[in-house]
Amino acid sequence: MADGGEILMQAPGPAGNPLLSGPILPVLLRFALPNMGAMLAGSVAAVAETAYVGALGVPALAGMALVFPLVMLQMMLSAGAMGGGVSGAIARALGAGDTDKANILAVHTMWIGIIIGGCTTVLMLTLAPTLLAAIGGRGEALQQAAAFASVAFAGSIGVWLVNLFASVLRGAGNMGVPSVTLLVMAMAQVAIGGVLGLGLGPIPRLGMPGVAAGQVVAASLGALFLYFYLRSGRARVRLVSVPLEWRYFADILRVGGTACISPLQVVATIVILNGLVAKFGPTALAGFGIGVRLEFLLTPISFAIGVASVPLVGTAIGAGMVARARRVAWIAAGVASGGLATIGVVLAIFPGLWATMFTSDPATLATTSQYFRWVGPAYGFFGAGICLYFSSMPAGRVGGMVLAGTLRLAVVAIGGWWLVSTDAPLWTIFALIGTALVAYGLASVTAMVRTSWGEEAGGEEAGESTPGPARSISTG
Template identity: 30%
Template sequence: MAAMLGGGKNRLAEFVANPRRAVWVLSLPVMAGMAIQTLYNIIDMIFVGRLGGDALAALTFNMPISFFAMGVAFGLGAGATSVIARYIGADDKTSADNAAEHALLVGLGTGALFVTGAVVFKVQILDLLGADGEVLSLGTEYFETVAFGFLFQILNVSFSAVMGGEGDTRTPLALQGSGTLVNMLLDPIFIFSLGMGVRGAALATVISQALVLVTFIGYVFVRKGTYVQFHFRDFQPSARIAADILRVGLPASVSMVIMSVGGMFYNRIVSAFGAHAVAGLGIGGRMDALFFLPVFALATSQVTLVGMFVGANRVDLIRSTVKYTVLRAEVFAIVIGISFWVFAPQLAAWFTHEPRIIDIAVGYIRVICCAFPFLAVGIVCGRVFQGLGSGMPGLLLTSLRIVLISVPLAWTLTHHFGYGLQAVWISFAISGLFTSILAVTWVHLRLRRVELEVAMTRA
């Protein structure tokens, strides 16, 4: 750990010397961390699935709520990562330190706000999403417990974002991964041994996230293991730094909120077909994570690398790095998509033994896997914009995909033309196709503009 002290500048030199290697240095720890988290989500769903279809549906209704909270945190975290990376690239450590302090304070305020809102409006939120009867009761039982963990989770994301900005993705992997393993151990104890059911699953999550936060605090403030340092006694609010973080973070957060709200609308649309349909969607959503795992990890590397290269005035490295990353993401998308298509029934059977739910999940998987190559391109391109210090393109692309295409199309096909669940899944795929084409074109034009600006400056 001590070797990490002062390592931010050394990482920049390494990344400039070998950008392709840097993609994997940054993305592999993220990939491993997401793999552990995905494994937990799958195991968690399997455990809850043993409690019955209503419990599965209750957990599914909670998924977009958690995604909403974490989406805001990850969005603001992306802003912090981008800003810190650009300051380190420009050799401005004072501003990098100040940006890290801003990031933690924003995370603290955001976490407190979400806990308060969740505790006060828990029943109204689930009712709005379409939960009723036993599903509403179980969903509330889960939500009112897991909500207290939002503060811990959001602060953990803030710490991870700061470390990501200086090019350290290994430490967050170790700390977050250990928490996930604790969660996996506590799940069966609380759910079955102590007979707590869905509340036990929520409590296991809260305890594990609290332990992760304690380890982050110890590493950053006691061991001082980060390149950026925190000096809260001398903290000076900076409108410039705050605006720089929000320029990327606010649109990124709104994008994640739109995706979360979109998920809520999807649940609402699908709930018209019954609790089995919602449970099938939940299983499909958990399996989606196996695709998003490597693609998001590769895309995350672009925020740090593009940010550092811009700060260091090495824009000549950006285009080749982005192209390399997109092609590798496509390989993952195609391989995973084919595997999902072939083994969909077997994968769905991991979560439940109810044939109706399995059939619905298989239908979802076999449609959405066809969109994986298009979604991969859009995800990587969105992170490139964040690295460049611009969050609006990602927001506009997300709005187009969900607000203007996917949700309206799914609603129209099912409620006005009487089509079934397959129409909802097809709406997902169509929206991914259109936005990926636009994303590639937009990134190409934006990079060309950046290259021209640098060329004019040097001339």
Template identity: 35%
Template sequence: MIVNGPANIADSKPHTARMTLRDDRLDALLGHPVALTILRLAVPNSTVMLVQVLMGLLEVYFIAKLGLDALAGVTLVFPLLALTVAISQGATGGGIVTSVARALGRGEFAEASSYPWYAIGLALPLGLATTAFMYGLGPLIYRAMGGHGASLQISLQYSTVVFGGATLIWTFNLLMAAVRGTGNLRLPVIVVCSGATLLVPLSPLLIFGGFGIPALGPIGGGVALLINYALGTLAYAIYLWGHMGLLRPSPTPPRLALAPALTILKIGGVSAIIAASTNVTLTLVTAYVGSHGIAALAGYGSASRLEFLLVPISYGVGGPVGMVVSASLGAGLIERARRAAWTGAVIGAAVTATIGLVGALLARQWIGLFNDDPATIQAGVQYLHDVGPFFGFFGLGFVLYCVGQATRRLAPSLLGALTRALIAAAGGYLLLRWNASLDLNFFAVSAGMMAFGLIPLSSLMQRVGFEADDISSKRTR
């Protein structure tokens, strides 16, 4: 596919405002069959997400060998670290992904090539702000989460190391977003999987010591994590500024405009609220389930491990949907953008619904993998029977959240996420006051998932945000 200009990208010059783009990945975003394009991109995107989850589990495995205090201390830090990654990668990073794809769809090569510099320009202050926030409020947060004694001391040491390098986390994820916005998901797979391979020997080496390297204890895992982010950032920088891909960022910082940065921050800010509301919802559900006893809590914990797969799998589908929608809107291909949104919504809902239904059918076998206590198994089975059939609404809502990033209309997804959190908070509280059964608590969880999926679906049905950019409003397909 040729978009407005000469036939070969090598013939173009980086300073040209609108130029030719001939690239297989851009061709796929704008011209290949929608369903096949989404599925082809979903496989590597899901791989990146799942490998990152496994990297976190790997670190826990090594640190657990240092004892309960070490495990508890690091566990206190993980939710905040996970939230930082989610906000930098999926929220703010989503703003960069969709902005790059939209600019390429319009044929604005120079604009698209400026976004790696926007990534750097945003990563530095946001990373420093994250470091300052955690240095100032981290101790209060960890104490409020129940940290005390040796475990609190370890959490503070680990937090100081990890969040001291928060700028690396932000830079890594925002540069990766610039790469992903071009439709290149192969490089992120290579970088993330290479990092995972590196961490297998590096984490235990730094934690336990060896080969002349002193044992750093729990903070060794944090140091290994930052080394991984630093090397990954370097790999993305070499790729981008070495002009090995579609983008051609200038060697020195250009004059950056305020409007694109504000657009990215607006998308990232609303997306961060949605991500945070999901964490709040899970925390509230855990608290309410815990009021029914330790067996109920243990059963819910075992069952919800299956639910943890929903986010990486849903984002695995939703991320590519956002890319196709963004590029299509930039190119003025409105019907293609809508078709991509509907196709992605169906795929996301179908995949997560299948996980939930299989989990419900094999609930006893799944819970039995983690515990053999009859009361615990019963509670876990009950959760998967009550909530599993509604997993599809979560996948639907998450894909539509990615569509909202692409259309820059995130209000419906925000309303869905906040409604879900409200149901978890108010519904769970009322049921607790009424001494309701565990079944009713789980049905409240299901109702929240339905709200998360159905509220933004109404926006898609009304075509909210599916408008051509002014520069390409006359283009049709």
């Protein structure tokens, strides 16, 4: 590592390496599909979890709407933001032919998970009731949300470790093991959360804490499995005994830490919207919670495609093939945008396909339907923005994507304040959400167009066929 946060990248020849040569889309899809299956399984688990909560009553459903953004924040920080920083650092090291550095980065990743996970547990167990009350929680809804949080965040170390270990493997181009692990975790979460939450035979009905326990147990078991897998030597990258050094933490945190701003913006946006919708009563909040939950569940679809682009982009950047890296990012964004746009339009036309899985209350269904009519058509822009965010991480260029998230937050905050001050109806809040998603997607595309990822190692197109000399490529 050179001074000023630069890594010496030796560009290996692309021959025989599918990440550095050949058509991009087939490799991208081959990487994305296992992730997609695992992410969809996680989405099914979350749907089942919401169904359990719906069976506990409207107050529990409203409580889930309050606590869910905090739960998803932890997932987005660990699997998305910091996980993307990890995958990008690993991919750059391997693209430069430095396996030893990749192993060292993996060890530092484990300690990042332990430290941040432990701090999350202490922070949330102390402040969760206060935070939930600050975002609009009242009465029984607040009690239900706090009960869920008290268990869910007690297992934060397991959540952080399983997601960061999976990111290490993805950065090395191994999508299969993380995907199978997450698939099994989802199945375990459904089974454990259902049994403990609703009760079965001699097992008492624990309600919201029982549903949360499903997440904690499943994540902890997944983290243990991936730990032993990375220790076994079967993976391209492994956990080895090395002294800890700040420069390796910095290589991960330089991008991952900056990227963490984006999930905070997403959750801040949802918190503001929760507060706005809460003014219309618990039924409106429950309906909104069902609708906005889909946005959180669509994120893993973009996540799967974006994460699939990370080893392709990172390896290309490490080899000095910048033009190829940017093509990967655009192709991935197009795939994500098309997929989410299709889902959004279908739900705008047929909102009951989603809403009736959680409730039969007519007023709640009406609110959810109204939400999808205004927000669904904008999901394609959301997908493009999320995917470009992930693709920019291994290039070390996430600043523009963070600003795109800032724009979305500003549109919601300023627009929401104005709508509330004028006593606007609920549908205008939903229209504002759709507008903010469009602004986010367009700003992300603009940032990608205007941001340089560095110079090609051997000229404009040299990276596609000819290895270049060693180059210093900034990751700051």
